[in-house]
């Protein structure tokens with residue numbers, strides 16, 4: 001059926017250069033914490049299964065996509081940007097009319113592992129069933145029980161997904177499913193797997209790290225020979241996390257990775273902002289120590305893939321700058337902010353927290369800008385996005401906050417030109433100095449983030 005395949009092809013790649021699935025960070029932002037099963041008088045075996053289901057829902061981060069900013073957990077309505085338009089997540093609370101209350105266990109399994117809705121229609125692959133296909137039968141059952149018995153039903157409709165023709169034909173997904181490589185279902189009791197197998201299960205079947213960190217081909221399927229090699233999400237860039245010592249995280253210890261996934265930060269290496277802050281906040285910071293170690297052990301042994309742009313370890317670039325106090329350099333033209341140069345923009349907007357020399361503060365609550373994987377990266381995307389969106393992450397009892405400068409909060413709005421100047425100054429002073437970001441590039445990222 002060559003014609004059909006062509007239609008599908010053009011539908012899937014329409015509007016995107018590389019066919020990467022643009023999961024807008026705003027789309028993944030600000031969902032509420034997962035619901036814990038309410039205490040009850042149920043028999044112990046049932047309680048244990050519900051607790052298992054709750055833990056699996058957290059590890060698989062169902063709440064991230066199925067909750068709107070400020071909305072009720074799992075009631076859906078979040079718009080997720082794709083090259084074909086926004087796909088709206090559905091209500092998966094057990095409400096029989098608006099949610100999945102009428103789903104049988106087999107129907108639930110069909111949706112979660114095979115991307116087929118109760119009415120037989122195909123789900124768009126934004127719902128990561130390609131990853132969840134790897135879940136064991138036992139775990140799908142525990143998830144089902146938990147959703148049916150512990151999640152609060154929310155009688156509320158979500159907006160319908162309306163994609164442009166021909167992607168509007170859900171039947172096109174039949175062909176996509178035929179070509180996409182899904183995870184194979186795992187067998188047995190996943191809680192008894194050895195460390196590496198458990199880590200692989202957490203990374204692939206549940207945590208779907210590859211959904212963001214693996215680049216996609218023109219049909220939007222993950223490229224399996226580029227597993228975790230890094231991919232653009234349209235605005236943020238999910239970096240290479242293979243064991244390459246230059247392009248990836250090969251020089252991180254297993255404990256570094258555990259600390260990052262639990263707290264979202266490691267001193268003098270990296271901090272998690274944007275979609276990764278969400279992953280840490282809602283999912284990985286709630287995993288047990290044993291599971292975090294399993295995940296780190298598995299990720300650490302993923303084969304290295306070098307990176308075209310990250311040719312020096314991005315977290316080992318730069319040193320404290322020897323910056324003379326800018327205010328001694330003569331009068332500043334505050335009457336014309338657009339004329340401020342890089343050093344002045346840095347002084348006015350960043351130095352109060354990150355320090356004149358970029359060293360941050362002693363306890364590293366505000367990180368240094370050298371030895372910082374965002375500043376040292378070969379791609380400026382995440383530095384631009386951090387300046388636009390800031391950082392707002394609560395994990396393991398600590399809140400990390402940096403204001404965004406996109407003008408949406410009450411701090412000063414920086415223009416595209418100002419941000420381009422700042423990025424070029426910050427990377428020249430504390431990073432590789434490779435970047436020559438233009439205001440147009442900043443504008444593209446600013447737009448993609450909305």
Ligand code: HEC
Pocket residue numbers: 057060061062063064065066080087088089090091092099100108111112117118122123124125126127128132143161
């Ligand atoms: C990366 C985002 C994302 C994550 C994570 C996610 N989903 Fe979804 N899910 C979606 C979207 C979007 C849809 C609607 C897709 C469509 O309309 O084609 C959906 C649809 C569904 C449906 C079909 C409901 C219906 O009748 O429309 C079920 C069931 C479901 N998800 C369950 C889950 C469970 C359980 C988890 C966690 C194990 C989960 N989802 C995690 C994005 C996500």
Ligand code: HEC
Pocket residue numbers: 023028202203207208209210211212213233236237238239241249257260269270271272273274275276277279284295299314315373374382
């Ligand atoms: C929703 C998309 C998404 C998912 C899912 C995701 N990540 Fe990330 N990840 C990102 C983005 C974006 C960044 C960059 C964040 C930043 O610079 O602040 C990142 C950064 C990282 C980093 C830091 C890399 C560096 O050099 O700073 C590590 C390590 C990481 N992710 C591991 C994981 C693991 C392990 C999983 C699966 C459990 C995972 N990620 C799932 C989007 C994602």
Ligand code: HEC
Pocket residue numbers: 264265270271272273346349350351352353354365366367369372373374375382383386387391400401402403405422426
């Ligand atoms: C109010 C204090 C404050 C201001 C002002 C501020 N920052 Fe930050 N910055 C922080 C904090 C806090 C973090 C996050 C620490 C964490 O994630 O644990 C951070 C994180 C960062 C990161 C790492 C983000 C990541 O994803 O890896 C970069 C890069 C950065 N800031 C650059 C800047 C630049 C450039 C400016 C000026 C435009 C600026 N900051 C202004 C406090 C601030």
